[in-house]
Amino acid sequence: MTGKKKRVLVVEDSPIVLKIIGHMVRQELDESLYEVDFVDSMAAASQLMEEHTYFAALADLNLPDAPNGEVVDSVLAKGIPCIVLTGTYSEERRESLLKLGIVDYVVKESRFSYAYAVKLVNRLALNEFIKVLVVEDSTTARNYVKGLLEQHLFQVLEAENGLQALDIYKQHPEIRLIITDYHMPEMDGFELVREIRGQSDKTDLAIIGLSSVEKSALSAKFIKNGANDFLQKPFFPEELHCRVIHNLESIELIQALNDAANSDYLTKLYNRRYLFDVGGAQYDHAQPNKPFAVALMDIDHFKAFNDNYGHEAGDAMLVHVGQLLKESFSRFLVARMGGEEFCVLLPGLSQNQAYTLMNNFRTRFEDEGMYLGDEYIQATISIGVTSMKGDNLDSMIATADELLYRAKEVGRNFVIGDDSA
Ligand SMILES: Nc1nc2c(ncn2[C@@H]2O[C@H](COP(=O)(O)OP(=O)(O)OP(=O)(O)O)[C@@H](O)[C@H]2O)c(=O)[nH]1
Secondary structure: OOOOOEEEEEEOOOHHHHHHHHHHHHHHOOOOOEEEEEEOOHHHHHHHHHHOOOOEEEEEOOEOOEOOOHHHHHHHHOOOOEEEEEOOOOHHHHHHHHHHOOOEEEEOOOHHHHHHHHHHHHHHHHHOOOEEEEEOOOHHHHHHHHHHHHHOOOEEEEEOOHHHHHHHHHHOOOOOEEEEOOOOOOOOHHHHHHHHHOOOOOOOOEEEEEEEHHHOHHHHHHHHHOOOEEEEEOOOHHHHHHHHHHHHHHHHHHHHHHHHHHEOOOOOOEEHHHHHHHHHHHHHOOOOOOOEEEEEEEEOOHHHHHHHHOHHHHHHHHHHHHHHHHHHOOOOEEEEEEOOEEEEEEEOOOHHHHHHHHHHHHHHHHHOOEEEOOEEEOOOEEEEEEOOOOOOHHHHHHHHHHHHHHHHHOOOOOEEEOOOO
């Protein structure tokens, strides 16, 4: 990891609870991303907060030197998102904690509560990169929702009606969640949902509709129009947070499944299936008057490489090729076809341009080997590159394959293009 680690403070006086949280931290928080400090008193926590900048804190409400939640106040006063650990639960306690602006509270009941608290830290780190659009004409209601989302570190954008929301969504297509009211001037919530669903489906963008209790039929209508979920007003902060997290996690899960289905497990490049699905569509929709090149490449004598250095070293070499390809062709679709064969689609590139890029890659690969323990090992690659358009992507790949075969025939570590064939 290149950036600085995020620092998390845990303040808890019970040794047993500290031990369990320590275990959860090791299980849930990647140590290359987080640095966690454990202390058992307000005095020690105050000292550390003077010395470091914290990303988040888990703080016990009752400490021997701070029996009335003073540590929570001081964590919040420093602007640190705070997850409160409390031994007891009561309605008054809950209300007073929420008023303070904490991220969440966790009743110290079982290891599941501690797991929840620790996982929340990870969630906050993800939230920092997520844009949420709040669409609501009442400033008070909008600010309320915005404030709750900001406690969970989301980047919040605001719109007063559906039309404004559409405009903002156009400017920020990376928005992952829209929370929208129903009654608004210019364009109401239903119309907004219908419009948005014409552009993005439920697996790319979540929409939560807000409706009042008196008009509970609105909730069903929101869903029928394409919202992922709804929330009846007035709602508790916890309800909003749970719905938000639940909907984002669903999208993230689907995204992860899609990624797994489309990528190669070893090199993390796209796989053959993705190449033919997405690359095939790219080819079919390419402008007929524009060039389109396809390169197919294969590591030389890879069987011998495996025999000499072992299968694991072979795997490492495949990952190495994948990394170099990603770096060298970041603008283009790169896929692992299977085995030691890779493909790059180069829409818009002429034969000459594609040939030059491929030859540069060939020499780069030849020059930049990799370390296997202390040993520096190198390999070479042969490439076939064509810009002769066929009926479809398959036929171009077949042509590139013939050229690749020629590159092997003439001695390997070679690029063969249409002209040189
Ligand atoms: N380590 C490793 N090896 C693989 C993987 N997939 C395929 N291979 C090996 O790649 C080798 C490909 O060998 P061949 O097709 O005979 O070709 P080659 O030895 O590279 O020879 P040329 O292509 O003619 O230069 C086989 O030994 C496969 O076992 C993989 O995922 N990991």
